[in-house]
Amino acid sequence: MDGGTRFALNGQMTHVNGVPPDWTLLRWLREEGWTASKEGCAEGDCGACTVLMSTPPLEESAMAWRAVNACLVLLPQVHGRAVITAEGLTKADGGPHPVQRALAESHGTQCGYCSPGFTMALAALSLDADRSEEAILESIAGNLCRCTGYRPIVEAARALPSWTPALDPTIEQTLRALTAESLAYTVGGQRVCAPVDLDEALAFRAEHPDAWVWAGGTDLGLRITKALERPAEILALGRIPALRGVRETDKTLELGATTPYVEALAAMTALAPSLGALVRRIAAAQIRNLGTLAGNLGTASPIGDGLPPLIALGAKVVLGSLRGERVLPVEEFVTGYRQTALAPDELILSIRIPKPSPNLHVSCHKVAKRVDQDISAVSAAFVLGVEDGRVTTARLAYGGVADRPKRATGAEAALLGQPWTRDGLEAAKAALADDIAPMDEARGTAAYRRLVAANLLDRLYLETTETTAPARLEAL
Ligand SMILES: Cc1cc2nc3c(=O)[nH]c(=O)nc-3n(C[C@H](O)[C@H](O)[C@H](O)COP(=O)(O)OP(=O)(O)OC[C@H]3O[C@@H](n4cnc5c(N)ncnc54)[C@H](O)[C@@H]3O)c2cc1C
Numbered sequence: 001m002d003g004g005t006r007f008a009l010n011g012q013m014t015h016v017n018g019v020p021p022d023w024t025l026l027r028w029l030r031e032e033g034w035t036a037s038k039e040g041c042a043e044g045d046c047g048a049c050t051v052l053m054s055t056p057p058l059e060e061s062a063m064a065w066r067a068v069n070a071c072l073v074l075l076p077q078v079h080g081r082a083v084i085t086a087e088g089l090t091k092a093d094g095g096p097h098p099v100q101r102a103l104a105e106s107h108g109t110q111c112g113y114c115s116p117g118f119t120m121a122l123a124a125l126s127l128d129a130d131r132s133e134e135a136i137l138e139s140i141a142g143n144l145c146r147c148t149g150y151r152p153i154v155e156a157a158r159a160l161p162s163w164t165p166a167l168d169p170t171i172e173q174t175l176r177a178l179t180a181e182s183l184a185y186t187v188g189g190q191r192v193c194a195p196v197d198l199d200e201a202l203a204f205r206a207e208h209p210d211a212w213v214w215a216g217g218t219d220l221g222l223r224i225t226k227a228l229e230r231p232a233e234i235l236a237l238g239r240i241p242a243l244r245g246v247r248e249t250d251k252t253l254e255l256g257a258t259t260p261y262v263e264a265l266a267a268m269t270a271l272a273p274s275l276g277a278l279v280r281r282i283a284a285a286q287i288r289n290l291g292t293l294a295g296n297l298g299t300a301s302p303i304g305d306g307l308p309p310l311i312a313l314g315a316k317v318v319l320g321s322l323r324g325e326r327v328l329p330v331e332e333f334v335t336g337y338r339q340t341a342l343a344p345d346e347l348i349l350s351i352r353i354p355k356p357s358p359n360l361h362v363s364c365h366k367v368a369k370r371v372d373q374d375i376s377a378v379s380a381a382f383v384l385g386v387e388d389g390r391v392t393t394a395r396l397a398y399g400g401v402a403d404r405p406k407r408a409t410g411a412e413a414a415l416l417g418q419p420w421t422r423d424g425l426e427a428a429k430a431a432l433a434d435d436i437a438p439m440d441e442a443r444g445t446a447a448y449r450r451l452v453a454a455n456l457l458d459r460l461y462l463e464t465t466e467t468t469a470p471a472r473l474e475a476l
């Protein structure tokens with residue numbers, strides 16, 4: 001078979017050949033005249049490019065459809081998938097789709113920039129039966145209107161009928177067959193390797209250590225769309241079944257490296273509800289449908305929201321290469337500002353999170369200017385054990401207060417073995433001052449971050465000592 005990407009676009013099999021592998025789906029769509037999807041920001045923030053993309057089933061289950069940002073999806077990522085744009089919603093007779101009708105009837109059709117994206121976000125909502133206020137707001141949290149408003153769109157969402165995209169069985173069969181095959185091609189000197197076999201990926205990694213290792217692409221994509229870098233080689237991992245999925249034992253939750261947040265959310269919520277709540281505040285649905293915890297770890301940003309909980313819970317990262325596997329505590333994996341211990345021939349295979357024993361209190365926090373689609377100024381994750389009034393376990397990890405996410409070891413030492421009282425808390429807050437070294441920058445001054453970091457310890461105290469959390473805290 002010759003190279004290129006094959007996928008179903010709006011119900012028709014499409015073969016994209018001769019296009020460089022670092023083109024985004026959005027770029028290709030617009031060049032080909034599918035101009036309903038807009039480029040508002042080219043960085044996953046505005047939702048104007050939202051399309052529905054099918055996800056290969058984990059086993060024999062039905063194909064799942066998810067809203068994604070076409071501005072961050074590379075063409076090779078859609079190989080073997082089905083994509084629906086706003087054009088594809090129009091019925092064969094030219095009439096409006098139920099989602100379009102609901103929007104029109106609620107006066108929710110706004111400008112040409114945001115409307116197609118809102119339409120596709122609501123199309124994703126209509127796949128599910130949940131029309132709770134929470135589900136509605138979550139479905140459009142990744143879509144920005146800069147001028148008109150959201151009320152009519154929310155009203156349209158409330159009136160939305162349920163809908164399942166129909167895919168011709170022959171096309172579905174073709175897509176399933178494509179999903180099972182490795183993909184590799186070179187265009188204009190740029191090469192992509194998107195294998196289905198882990199050993200093939202490890203061999204490519206060993207031979208091409210400079211290839212960009214692509215999981216969801218929600219961090220890497222910006223290097224192409226904003227920094228205008230051109231990768232010579234891409235190793236795309238998203239088609240390797242061995243790297244995707246959630247495995248559980250009594251003691252551990254193990255997330256395959258390419259498992260998107262959306263597929264890990266239920267298990268992470270079961271492990272600790274506060275962890276699940278934090279994951280739901282990572283970006284918005286379109287990003288969580290693509291992005292992975294392993295990618296968060298690979299980027300190793302000081303404000304990566306996934307890292308403080310992994311550190312506080314004592315998670316480990318499983319690394320693999322042709323030489324074999326090794327397992328490192330996440331704390332040791334992150335070695336500096338956006339630096340990791342990943343060797344040039346290694347890949348992250350999975351992340352192992354120990355399940356906390358029931359007597360431990362786990363609380364995760366994200367402090368940002370907005371609830372949705374915002375980057376943390378400070379984040380924190382605490383694991384606390386108190387027996388007979390004394391602290392027996394204290395693991396306190398912070399993000400946004402140093403060059404990397406890190407534990408507050410001084411504050412931990414101040415707490416351990418001491419009574420869990422206001423005085424003990426104040427001693428920990430005093431020690432915390434030496435544990436952290438925040439910077440002044442756009443999301444907050446160093447002084448603000450110090451204050452927030454200490455206040456989060458106050459919150460931990462209230463959470464664990466007040467029988468009813470104060471209403472204001474519950475609302476945050
Ligand atoms: C609009 C927007 C909002 C965002 N909001 C948040 C937020 O609220 N909180 C937050 O923490 N992050 C946020 N992010 C950042 C990003 O979504 C996350 O960091 C995400 O977890 C990255 O995962 P990915 O799979 O997309 O990574 P990718 O972009 O595919 O990869 C990221 C890095 O990890 C490496 N990598 C990935 N997988 C592997 C592997 N298996 N082996 C070796 N290396 C690997 C890559 O080479 C790359 O260096 C946001 C991003 C966008 C665009």
Ligand code: FES
Pocket residue numbers: 038039040041042043044045046047048049050069070071072
């Ligand atoms: S163009 Fe803004 S999210 Fe894609």
Ligand code: FES
Pocket residue numbers: 110111112113114115144145146147148149
């Ligand atoms: S951005 Fe379209 S109406 Fe506001």
